[in-house]
Amino acid sequence: MGKKNVLNKIKNGLIVSCQARVGWPMYGANIMGALSKAAEKGGAVGIRANAPENIEAIRKVTTLPIMGIHKQWFDESEVYITPTYESAKSIIEAGASIVALDGTQRRRPGGETLESIIKKINSDHPNILVMADCATFEDGQIAEELGADIVSTTLCGYTEETKNVKEVDYVLIHKLSSACNIPIIAEGHIHTKDHARKAIESGAFAVVVGTAITRPEIITKWFVDELKLLAEK
Numbered sequence: 001m002g003k004k005n006v007l008n009k010i011k012n013g014l015i016v017s018c019q020a021r022v023g024w025p026m027y028g029a030n031i032m033g034a035l036s037k038a039a040e041k042g043g044a045v046g047i048r049a050n051a052p053e054n055i056e057a058i059r060k061v062t063t064l065p066i067m068g069i070h071k072q073w074f075d076e077s078e079v080y081i082t083p084t085y086e087s088a089k090s091i092i093e094a095g096a097s098i099v100a101l102d103g104t105q106r107r108r109p110g111g112e113t114l115e116s117i118i119k120k121i122n123s124d125h126p127n128i129l130v131m132a133d134c135a136t137f138e139d140g141q142i143a144e145e146l147g148a149d150i151v152s153t154t155l156c157g158y159t160e161e162t163k164n165v166k167e168v169d170y171v172l173i174h175k176l177s178s179a180c181n182i183p184i185i186a187e188g189h190i191h192t193k194d195h196a197r198k199a200i201e202s203g204a205f206a207v208v209v210g211t212a213i214t215r216p217e218i219i220t221k222w223f224v225d226e227l228k229l230l231a232e233k
């Protein structure tokens with residue numbers, strides 16, 4: 001599937017992030033496959049998934065475009081979402097149509113840079129879309145200049161500079177989609193259908209939802225905490 005086709009498929013749609021780490025109740029490639037199938041049945045236009053083994057399992061059960069990431073942690077760097085070219089290559093080989101990678105200017109392991117990784121993906125894998133997971137407006141602008149095909153708001157709330165942001169930043173979505181000439185995907189803290197609608201109304205090309213759909217332990221806690229508050233009154 002070419003880049004244009006993938007973009008046409010996901011436009012204005014919901015991408016469901018199916019991820020679970022070791023030790024989480026939903027951990028396991030088969031479970032990621034089942035969650036992806038369920039998301040497809042519900043009308044999702046794409047799946048976001050972490051690590052080659054999960055992407056391979058998901059590829060077997062759906063033809064939806066997969067937005068792949070490879071989370072890897074290194075002592076020398078805070079960057080963990082697809083931090084190196086090798087991590088990007090591994091998820092492309094597993095079947096991802098979009099590679100999402102940290103789109104901040106923070107130092108990466110092994111001396112690689114956002115620019116060097118984007119350049120290498122674009123030259124070695126011309127049919128693969130590169131999505132820069134950004135935290136700020138400046139990150140998004142730089143990522144576009146460096147050749148990213150998509151900018152997302154994934155890391156807003158998860159960097160030193162943005163750590164106080166706990167909700168969807170619609171202003172950031174609006175600013176990015178007004179200033180950039182590439183699609184802006186809203187991701188992070190989207191917990192309700194109203195959040196998703198407002199993100200699209202703010203200019204997002206598509207939305208990614210993870211926790212609110214694929215982490216039942218957290219969703220359960222949201223309900224339980226609300227009932228506890230009531231009981232305390």
Ligand SMILES: CC(=O)N[C@H](C=O)[C@@H](O)[C@H](O)[C@H](O)COP(=O)(O)O
Nearest residue numbers: 017154158188189190209210211212
């Ligand atoms: C910051 C970071 O590492 N975000 C990760 C990126 O893949 C995931 O842990 C999130 O679940 C995903 O971005 C979707 O966000 P939310 O779960 O809020 O819908």
